[in-house]
Amino acid sequence: MNAPSLSARLLAADDRRLWLGMAGCAIAFLVVVPMLNLAMPPDSALHMPNYMVTLLGKYLCYATLALAMDLVWGYCGVLSLGHGAFFALGGYAMGMFMMRSIGARGVYGNADLPDFMVFLNWKELPWYWMGFDHFWFAALMALAVPGALAFVFGWLAFRSRITGVYLSIITQAMTYALMLAFFRNEMGFGGNNGLTDFKDILGFPLAEPSTKLGLYMLSALVLGLAFLVARFVVTSKLGRIMMAVRDAESRVRFLGYSPTWVKLFGFTLSAMLAGLAGALYVPQVGIINPSEFSPANSIEIAIWVAVGGRGTLVGAVLGAFAVNGAKTWLTGAAPELWLFLLGALFIAVTLGLPKGLLGLWGQIRRKEKAHA
Amino acid sequence: MLDDKFEVQVDEPHGPGVPAAGSILYLDGVSVSFDGFKALNALSLILAPGELRTIVGPNGAGKTTMMDVITGKTRPDEGDVLFDEKVDLTRLDESEIANLGIGRKFQKPTVFEHLSVFENLELALKADRGAFATLMFWLSGEQRDTIDATMARIGLADKSRHLAGALSHGQKQWLEIGMLLMQDQRLLLLDEPVAGMTDSETEATAQLILDLARDGSRSLVVVEHDMEFVRALGAKVTVLHEGSVLAEGTLETIQADSKVIEVYLGR
Numbered sequence: 001m002n003a004p005s006l007s008a009r010l011l012a013a014d015d016r017r018l019w020l021g022m023a024g025c026a027i028a029f030l031v032v033v034p035m036l037n038l039a040m041p042p043d044s045a046l047h048m049p050n051y052m053v054t055l056l057g058k059y060l061c062y063a064t065l066a067l068a069m070d071l072v073w074g075y076c077g078v079l080s081l082g083h084g085a086f087f088a089l090g091g092y093a094m095g096m097f098m099m100r101s102i103g104a105r106g107v108y109g110n111a112d113l114p115d116f117m118v119f120l121n122w123k124e125l126p127w128y129w130m131g132f133d134h135f136w137f138a139a140l141m142a143l144a145v146p147g148a149l150a151f152v153f154g155w156l157a158f159r160s161r162i163t164g165v166y167l168s169i170i171t172q173a174m175t176y177a178l179m180l181a182f183f184r185n186e187m188g189f190g191g192n193n194g195l196t197d198f199k200d201i202l203g204f205p206l207a208e209p210s211t212k213l214g215l216y217m218l219s220a221l222v223l224g225l226a227f228l229v230a231r232f233v234v235t236s237k238l239g240r241i242m243m244a245v246r247d248a249e250s251r252v253r254f255l256g257y258s259p260t261w262v263k264l265f266g267f268t269l270s271a272m273l274a275g276l277a278g279a280l281y282v283p284q285v286g287i288i289n290p291s292e293f294s295p296a297n298s299i300e301i302a303i304w305v306a307v308g309g310r311g312t313l314v315g316a317v318l319g320a321f322a323v324n325g326a327k328t329w330l331t332g333a334a335p336e337l338w339l340f341l342l343g344a345l346f347i348a349v350t351l352g353l354p355k356g357l358l359g360l361w362g363q364i365r366r367k368e369k370a371h372a
Numbered sequence: 373m374l375d376d377k378f379e380v381q382v383d384e385p386h387g388p389g390v391p392a393a394g395s396i397l398y399l400d401g402v403s404v405s406f407d408g409f410k411a412l413n414a415l416s417l418i419l420a421p422g423e424l425r426t427i428v429g430p431n432g433a434g435k436t437t438m439m440d441v442i443t444g445k446t447r448p449d450e451g452d453v454l455f456d457e458k459v460d461l462t463r464l465d466e467s468e469i470a471n472l473g474i475g476r477k478f479q480k481p482t483v484f485e486h487l488s489v490f491e492n493l494e495l496a497l498k499a500d501r502g503a504f505a506t507l508m509f510w511l512s513g514e515q516r517d518t519i520d521a522t523m524a525r526i527g528l529a530d531k532s533r534h535l536a537g538a539l540s541h542g543q544k545q546w547l548e549i550g551m552l553l554m555q556d557q558r559l560l561l562l563d564e565p566v567a568g569m570t571d572s573e574t575e576a577t578a579q580l581i582l583d584l585a586r587d588g589s590r591s592l593v594v595v596e597h598d599m600e601f602v603r604a605l606g607a608k609v610t611v612l613h614e615g616s617v618l619a620e621g622t623l624e625t626i627q628a629d630s631k632v633i634e635v636y637l638g639r
Contacts (some may be wrong), residue, residue: 062565237494237506238509241506248482250445251478252467253465254467254476255470257501361567
């Protein structure tokens with residue numbers, strides 16, 4: 001672990017195009033969007049309305065989630081169909097903090113208990129809500145709980161050499177079981193309704209456009225940071241071992257590597273990134289409930305990554321924006337068609353574009369070069 | 373990573389003393405059956421440190437199963453498999469055995485097709501195998517030189533950045549041998565290393581194997597069908613038949629053995 005490795009690897013191993021692209025995205029998301037929102041008069045055609053800023057903030061969280069998915073699916077070859085659970089757990093951690101921040105401003109005016117607990121006639125705060133008054137604790141839990149779940153779940157599964165479709169099925173079962181558990185009022189997470197009616201975060205009122213813009217910009221920063229972390233991992237020797245595990249797991253064993261630990265590293269890191277995305281998502285949408293655990297949500301994440309192009313990181317981000325953009329548009333224009341389109345998209349990508357949009361782009365460029 | 377718990381007392385079918393003493397690999401009474409088919413039938417084999425051994429035998433004789441047992445891919449139903457006199461290989465998994473110093477080249481060349489030739493060798497390079505160590509790994513100039521030297525040795529120096537999947541069959545065989553060299557193992561198991569090679573490639577491979585055997589620092593077990601190749605290696609030959617040893621000796625003695633002629637050459 002010698003000193004030059006970090007900076008040298010981040011700079012040397014990559015082509016300039018990537019860094020130019022990142023700089024371009026940073027300017028677009030962190031300078032142009034805020035300017036269009038703040039500096040343009042509301043009646044101008046160039047003005048970006050507040051709801052659009054929050055929508056973009058949501059997409060940025062989805063993109064971070066897709067990045068996490070790509071790390072584990074595109075590089076380690078582990079098709080997790082339960083990543084929505086890690087996202088939701090991160091969201092619940094942040095939701096619990098915001099619930100505690102409401103204090104006596106709830107419907108029942110109870111400073112010690114969230115409204116739903118008063119409604120259930122609970123007398124005191126359950127032990128697992130302790131500490132969520134503090135932002136640092138909630139932020140830590142948003143990473144630690146998904147990370148710990150992934151570590152234990154992954155250790156049991158990978159050690160027993162459960163791979164492929166069997167692993168996908170048990171991850172679906174995991175998120176489904178969590179959904180059923182969180183639906184129960186006795187769990188103490190608000191049951192069916194989940195956690196909502198948040199007022200502010202760290203003293204910033206959530207209804208304020210400036211708070212929304214701030215959360216949006218934070219989401220952009222986190223996506224950039226998550227991208228750098230993921231990039232660092234996949235360009236390391238560990239990243240190449242991940243790809244080796246993906247392509248020929250048993251062969252890797254004979255080289256003396258343990259695929260269990262390689263996959264466990266990827267799975268746990270990925271779950272923590274997903275938790276982080278969830279923690280940023282919930283303040284922007286104002287609610288977290290058990291439907292976030294639904295198996296269909298997790299499958300949708302895999303579709304984002306497949307559409308963008310897995311095993312590329314950039315493709316995952318692209319896919320999250322493309323599919324969610326289409327979803328926003330179509331659920332407004334023709335809501336009954338959305339699920340059909342999503343299914344058709346998945347089939348089309350699987351059959352026609354195994355490398356996703358990014359692969360298509362590469363093909364077009366190669367053709368142009370061949371003609372030139 | 374090896375505790376005392378892996379060191380076992382072997383039973384002593386051959387009389388007093390430690391039967392595995394002075395061996396690098398010791399198989400005694402090893403049996404494996406798949407659905408009633410005895411792939412290995414009380415197989416016993418002793419390999420001395422620094423020895424080069426060729427193993428021949430008709431299809432289904434148990435050659436590959438024997439390698440599977442030694443490398444931890446298959447657990448034997450009974451019998452002792454000891455490495456370096458006292459390490460019980462039947463209790464270790466594939467990666468632990470690889471880290472002990474046993475390397476394997478598969479019958480069907482298996483390289484990582486989406487990685488370059490250089491990256492394949494880098495993964496095989498002897499270094500800390502832990503997840504965090506590999507995350508922070510930074511190739512030193514010395515290690516780069518080792519990889520370059522190996523690429524030159526296996527004739528792939530100009531293919532450094534080529535994807536392994538794009539290599540010819542023979543080149544993949546060589547790359548896999550190169551990966552074994554990078555691991556710097558004490559015992560090398562080569563399953564049909566010249567299958568699919570041209571005559572000149574076969575000759576070069578024989579030369580490479582003889583080079584590896586010459587300094588005596590490593591032991592090699594070569595499974596091969598190609599009799600010309602076996603002759604070129606000029607090593608002690610073990611003939612396997614129906615999961616156990618039929619005969620052992622120089623190629624000349626083997627070829628004169630009536631049992632061998634009957635089951636093998638006679639076909």
